[in-house]
Amino acid sequence: MAADPLRRAVAQLSRFPGVGERTATRLVYWLLRQEPGVAAEIGAALLELQGAMTRCAVCCDVGTQDPCPRCSDPKRPAHTICVVERPQDIGAIESSGEYRGRFHVLDGALSPLAGIGPERLRVRELLARLEAGAVQEVVLATDPDVDGDATALYLARLLRPAGVRVTRLAHGIAVGTELEYADKSSVARAFQNRREM
Amino acid sequence: MAADPLRRAVAQLSRFPGVGERTATRLVYWLLRQEPGVAAEIGAALLELQGAMTRCAVCCDVGTQDPCPRCSDPKRPAHTICVVERPQDIGAIESSGEYRGRFHVLDGALSPLAGIGPERLRVRELLARLEAGAVQEVVLATDPDVDGDATALYLARLLRPAGVRVTRLAHGIAVGTELEYADKSSVARAFQNRREM
Numbered sequence: 001m002a003a004d005p006l007r008r009a010v011a012q013l014s015r016f017p018g019v020g021e022r023t024a025t026r027l028v029y030w031l032l033r034q035e036p037g038v039a040a041e042i043g044a045a046l047l048e049l050q051g052a053m054t055r056c057a058v059c060c061d062v063g064t065q066d067p068c069p070r071c072s073d074p075k076r077p078a079h080t081i082c083v084v085e086r087p088q089d090i091g092a093i094e095s096s097g098e099y100r101g102r103f104h105v106l107d108g109a110l111s112p113l114a115g116i117g118p119e120r121l122r123v124r125e126l127l128a129r130l131e132a133g134a135v136q137e138v139v140l141a142t143d144p145d146v147d148g149d150a151t152a153l154y155l156a157r158l159l160r161p162a163g164v165r166v167t168r169l170a171h172g173i174a175v176g177t178e179l180e181y182a183d184k185s186s187v188a189r190a191f192q193n194r195r196e197m
Numbered sequence: 198m199a200a201d202p203l204r205r206a207v208a209q210l211s212r213f214p215g216v217g218e219r220t221a222t223r224l225v226y227w228l229l230r231q232e233p234g235v236a237a238e239i240g241a242a243l244l245e246l247q248g249a250m251t252r253c254a255v256c257c258d259v260g261t262q263d264p265c266p267r268c269s270d271p272k273r274p275a276h277t278i279c280v281v282e283r284p285q286d287i288g289a290i291e292s293s294g295e296y297r298g299r300f301h302v303l304d305g306a307l308s309p310l311a312g313i314g315p316e317r318l319r320v321r322e323l324l325a326r327l328e329a330g331a332v333q334e335v336v337l338a339t340d341p342d343v344d345g346d347a348t349a350l351y352l353a354r355l356l357r358p359a360g361v362r363v364t365r366l367a368h369g370i371a372v373g374t375e376l377e378y379a380d381k382s383s384v385a386r387a388f389q390n391r392r393e394m
Contacts, residue, residue, distance in 0.1 A: 004261060005242070005249035012242035015235065016224050027213050029285055031243070032250055032259050033304075038212065039247040045202070045209035046228070046240030052202035053229055062229050064201060088226050107230075
């Protein structure tokens with residue numbers, strides 16, 4: 001560990017993904033030019049973060065309460081669970097206004113290349129929720145990429161025998177995209193998932 | 198201030214230049230996936246930073262000692278001062294191995310558009326060092342851009358009457374650059390600064 005507070009701050013900020021030593025140095029010198037207290041305020045917020053945060057034992061979302069407000073809300077229908085890879089995916093789904101059921105955070109996706117198998121994901125917690133009974137449908141909202149597809153396939157095979165309906169979010173050309181500018185993977189998905197009119 | 202530690206950490210990290218809410222959110226969720234203690238270690242380094250850092254009253258560099266090790270080093274010749282815009286510029290010059298004199302940090306450059314006049318820079322401190330006598334040459338190492346050029350011109354006019362030699366770092370085609378790929382401003386500078394052979 002560097003003895004100099006400046007170099008230590010650079011080393012610590014370089015730990016963030018996508019922040020190299022060059023960027024960290026720029027940020028630290030920016031901090032030194034600010035009003036006294038700015039570095040301390042940012043530091044205090046990070047210091048507080050880890051101690052205050054917990055995981056909901058039901059949906060595995062990250063927050064300050066366990067169970068989280070969503071899982072303890074009696075007005076939220078419990079018969080549907082939307083499975084996402086990351087806590088921050090929940091916000092994207094909620095803001096669509098289309099879904100008001102429960103969620104489950106997998107905490108990643110299957111990735112044989114990165115050595116991430118089902119035991120590294122929150123699959124056991126999901127199965128425990130299904131055993132409790134009330135769930136009728138599981139909506140898989142994993143990413144439309146190789147890992148997300150593999151995870152969805154794995155979960156569908158695992159959950160269908162439990163007698164629940166397993167669906168997956170539709171992927172295709174994004175709303176508002178002109179066909180001319182759509183990426184080829186989205187166009188390919190749009191063809192695969194085309195519907196009768 | 199947000200009550201939720203997660204949102205507070207996002208808000209605080211968004212204060213960094215170039216870090217928007219989206220990036221800050223990504224960093225905070227990354228922190229939450231790390232071993233316990235990572236957020237606390239980064240936070241502690243920032244918290245420590247501001248209290249421990251000071252400015253050298255002589256050269257205005259940022260560090261933990263005042264006067265700084267460079268200004269209190271009797272082996273470092275005091276007859277030349279290299280003037281830089283930012284503390285981090287000193288490292289670039291020292292690593293060239295070409296200069297072993299003293300430094301002076303201006304803490305910016307003149308910028309009429311941004312409303313930064315000489316009174317906002319550490320010009321007074323520079324003049325005080327010249328009044329002390331021993332200085333024979335001031336090497337201006339401000340950036341080769343509009344603001345850096347204006348600052349160099351201003352300082353040259355201000356310092357020459359004090360009887361010191363005022364020079365500026367040469368700008369031209371960077372060493373190792375093939376002419377074909379050199380940017381046009383560098384080529385223009387190289388022409389303006391061409392030397393007799």
